[in-house]
Amino acid sequence: MGWQGKILRVDLSAGTATPEPLNMEWAEKYMGQRGLGTKYLFEEVDPAVDSLAAENKLIFATGPLTATGASTGGRYSVITKGALTGAVACSNSGGQFGAYLKLAGWDLLILEGKAPEPVYIVIEDDDVRILPAKDFIWGETVWDTEDKIHAKHQNPNLKIASIGIAGENLCRFACVMNDRDRAAGRSGVGAVMGSKNLKAIAAYGTVGTKVANPEKFMEANTNARGKLDPSEPRKRLSTIGTHAMLDVTNSYGSLPTLNCRAVQFEGSSHINVKAAHTPRRSDGHANVQTNKACFACSIGCGRVASIAPNHFSVKDKPRYQTSLGGLEYESIYAVGPMCGVDDIDAATYASALCNEHGMDPISFGASVAAAMELYDIGAVTKDMTGGMSLEFGSAEALCWAAEVTGTATGFGKDIGLGAKRLCEKYGHPDLSMTVKGQEFPGYDPRAMQGMGLAYATSNRGACHLRASPFQDDFAHVRTEGKAGIVKKSQDRNAAWDSTGVCLFAGNAWEVDDLVAQLAGALPGEWSVDRFFDTGERIWNMERLFNLRAGFTKADDTLPKRVMEEPAPSGAGKGKVAELSKMLPEYYELRGWTPDGEPTTQTLSRLGLS
Amino acid sequence: MIQIGFQLVSIDATEFKGLGRDGIGEIPLQDDGSLADAMRMIGMDPGLGFMTLVNGDPVAPENRSEKQLNDGDQVVVFPPIEGG
Numbered sequence: 001m002g003w004q005g006k007i008l009r010v011d012l013s014a015g016t017a018t019p020e021p022l023n024m025e026w027a028e029k030y031m032g033q034r035g036l037g038t039k040y041l042f043e044e045v046d047p048a049v050d051s052l053a054a055e056n057k058l059i060f061a062t063g064p065l066t067a068t069g070a071s072t073g074g075r076y077s078v079i080t081k082g083a084l085t086g087a088v089a090c091s092n093s094g095g096q097f098g099a100y101l102k103l104a105g106w107d108l109l110i111l112e113g114k115a116p117e118p119v120y121i122v123i124e125d126d127d128v129r130i131l132p133a134k135d136f137i138w139g140e141t142v143w144d145t146e147d148k149i150h151a152k153h154q155n156p157n158l159k160i161a162s163i164g165i166a167g168e169n170l171c172r173f174a175c176v177m178n179d180r181d182r183a184a185g186r187s188g189v190g191a192v193m194g195s196k197n198l199k200a201i202a203a204y205g206t207v208g209t210k211v212a213n214p215e216k217f218m219e220a221n222t223n224a225r226g227k228l229d230p231s232e233p234r235k236r237l238s239t240i241g242t243h244a245m246l247d248v249t250n251s252y253g254s255l256p257t258l259n260c261r262a263v264q265f266e267g268s269s270h271i272n273v274k275a276a277h278t279p280r281r282s283d284g285h286a287n288v289q290t291n292k293a294c295f296a297c298s299i300g301c302g303r304v305a306s307i308a309p310n311h312f313s314v315k316d317k318p319r320y321q322t323s324l325g326g327l328e329y330e331s332i333y334a335v336g337p338m339c340g341v342d343d344i345d346a347a348t349y350a351s352a353l354c355n356e357h358g359m360d361p362i363s364f365g366a367s368v369a370a371a372m373e374l375y376d377i378g379a380v381t382k383d384m385t386g387g388m389s390l391e392f393g394s395a396e397a398l399c400w401a402a403e404v405t406g407t408a409t410g411f412g413k414d415i416g417l418g419a420k421r422l423c424e425k426y427g428h429p430d431l432s433m434t435v436k437g438q439e440f441p442g443y444d445p446r447a448m449q450g451m452g453l454a455y456a457t458s459n460r461g462a463c464h465l466r467a468s469p470f471q472d473d474f475a476h477v478r479t480e481g482k483a484g485i486v487k488k489s490q491d492r493n494a495a496w497d498s499t500g501v502c503l504f505a506g507n508a509w510e511v512d513d514l515v516a517q518l519a520g521a522l523p524g525e526w527s528v529d530r531f532f533d534t535g536e537r538i539w540n541m542e543r544l545f546n547l548r549a550g551f552t553k554a555d556d557t558l559p560k561r562v563m564e565e566p567a568p569s570g571a572g573k574g575k576v577a578e579l580s581k582m583l584p585e586y587y588e589l590r591g592w593t594p595d596g597e598p599t600t601q602t603l604s605r606l607g608l609s
Numbered sequence: 610m611i612q613i614g615f616q617l618v619s620i621d622a623t624e625f626k627g628l629g630r631d632g633i634g635e636i637p638l639q640d641d642g643s644l645a646d647a648m649r650m651i652g653m654d655p656g657l658g659f660m661t662l663v664n665g666d667p668v669a670p671e672n673r674s675e676k677q678l679n680d681g682d683q684v685v686v687f688p689p690i691e692g693g
Contacts, residue, residue, distance in 0.1 A: 232688070236688060236690065242690075244688075244690065245619075247618045247619050247687070248618055248619055248660075248687045248688075251616075251662065251685050251687060252662065252667070253665065273619065470690070470691040471658075471660075471689055471691075474660040474687075475668075475669040476667060477667060506691075507690070507691060569665075570665060571662065571665060571666060573665070
């Protein structure tokens with residue numbers, strides 16, 4: 001009922017795949033996807049384990065609304081101890097794969113151990129096969145991996161999640177990719193998959209899904225669609241996509257630029273959404289060709305793009321002179337302004353290579369920006385890069401960096417360490433724009449104080465999706481009230497990410513709209529209060545995992561640059577991120593000690609004692 | 610009368626009046642006009658969830674009626690989008 005009631009446990013060391021009943025007590029307390037996957041991780045993995053050791057586990061988790069027909073209900077998450085951060089990691093993806101894993105009858109897939117030789121897994125309902133990947137797809141790109149699996153198994157309907165060459169080589173920000181250009185992108189979950197010698201998982205299902213009360217579910221679903229489909233946010237995301245945020249943050253002065261030396265980018269008009277929709281002189285086509293949607297989604301925020309065939313990045317490379325996954329806000333921020341690059345074709349190429357080789361474009365772009373600053377101050381030289389001038393603003397350097405990082409070649413191995421390890425290696429740790437080792441998304445915390453608190457307290461490191469302080473941040477450059485906004489939205493998003501539904505539906509829905517669908521799909525009583533309680537429980541469980549992994553209050557911080565160097569322009573001009581004014585109140589609202597540890601009363605209240 | 614510079618960011622300008630197709634233009638406003646008055650001049654409900662800047666500084670929705678504009682002020686309006 002919502003849940004399939006089954007998990008699949010694959011021991012890669014032993015080469016076995018074993019079905020198990022889902023722990024229903026946990027399912028009722030943690031729902032699914034992020035919450036339930038993290039509960040299994042919390043119970044089964046020592047938080048102190050090396051994230052790349054065989055003892056770490058990798059969990060693919062669907063939600064109770066995944067593949068039920070709920071709008072945007074095609075999500076799954078990959079949960080593990082992150083290779084980038086050493087913290088709890090949960091990366092959420094759309095596309096088709098998650099829905100088909102659920103349709104095959106599985107709520108969760110738990111991968112443990114390490115295969116002695118590279119393998120991939122094919123799941124067709126109850127038929128699960130662990131097959132050799134060596135001399136077949138190991139060493140291949142994400143795109144070629146998908147094509148070869150489809151061809152070999154003669155089933156074009158198989159939906160595939162895989163790692164690219166970056167994941168095989170343990171690039172710290174490697175993704176798990178699915179459906180060519182959808183990604184469980186953050187925190188290095190792809191490196192954990194690579195460490196297990198697991199190249200791909202292909203799923204196809206015919207089992208279907210059931211809900212507890214079909215009539216009630218359909219009524220709630222119809223109401224929710226009636227609200228989402230005609231809404232302004234849905235129309236905006238369909239037509240101009242998340243890319244539209246670039247003009248917003250640039251206008252506001254919260255667009256991280258030149259590794260956060262600046263907060264507005266003078267070249268933004270060359271790479272903004274208008275530029276992406278303007279036909280090129282060279283071939284008459286625009287960068288954006290069309291949009292596309294994930295499973296059961298009526299938003300369609302994904303972009304399909306093309307690069308000018310005569311652009312230096314793709315000249316004589318027909319492979320890239322076709323339709324590619326296009327730019328989204330986070331990717332264009334990272335490979336554009338953060339690196340000072342105003343070449344939309346170069347940005348599209350770098351983003352496409354992130355998809356092809358399986359890298360998180362946020363961490364990739366921000367790591368390249370850190371490398372460019374190291375080069376700018378002379379800490380990295382041409383001798384180290386093999387002759388490449390890593391200058392801010394160089395489109396050639398950006399494209400080169402995508403190639404050498406994606407293939408783990410030369411200096412690309414250093415970029416693949418992520419900004420934190422890279423800057424430490426070259427003696428300038430303060431130049432890493434990271435929290436808990438994870439690179440900033442596209443919001444500078446000097447104009448957006450709430451986002452600064454959200455970054456600092458995010459359990460997976462700097463993240464724009466763990467909290468939603470956008471509205472208040474775009475209305476007030478202040479610290480007052482942010483602790484409550486961040487805390488409440490963290491709880492909301494933790495629960496939302498546990499349902500199987502996309503956060504973007506929340507641009508049109510209230511929590512009630514989602515809870516009504518849960519109440520139709522699941523047994524028992526579901527209310528808004530239970531929803532928020534569940535989110536708070538998940539948030540605290542993630543916090544406990546990190547505390548046991550060795551994180552402390554000292555890790556709830558921001559880079560020195562945004563704490564000490566005032567924003568040079570924009571709404572936050574003259575301001576720094578004033579974390580110390582918000583953090584104590586945040587801890588208090590959370591029911592944590594001044595050292596950031598949940599009190600026994602808080603744990604008891606949440607059933608986490 | 611005073612002149613106010615207006616710019617719509619990531620908003621379809623064809624739904625509003627007095628601005629170019631690119632969402633940029635100047636509008637006339639009475640001397641003691643507020644930001645809310647300026648938004649009404651282009652046909653935009655100041656009570657909607659759009660975010661506003663005046664000369665680069667954010668003005669919260671609840672302060673738009675009190676925010677008096679001066680000749681040459683630059684207003685930027687953008688949608689309440691989240692995520693990315």
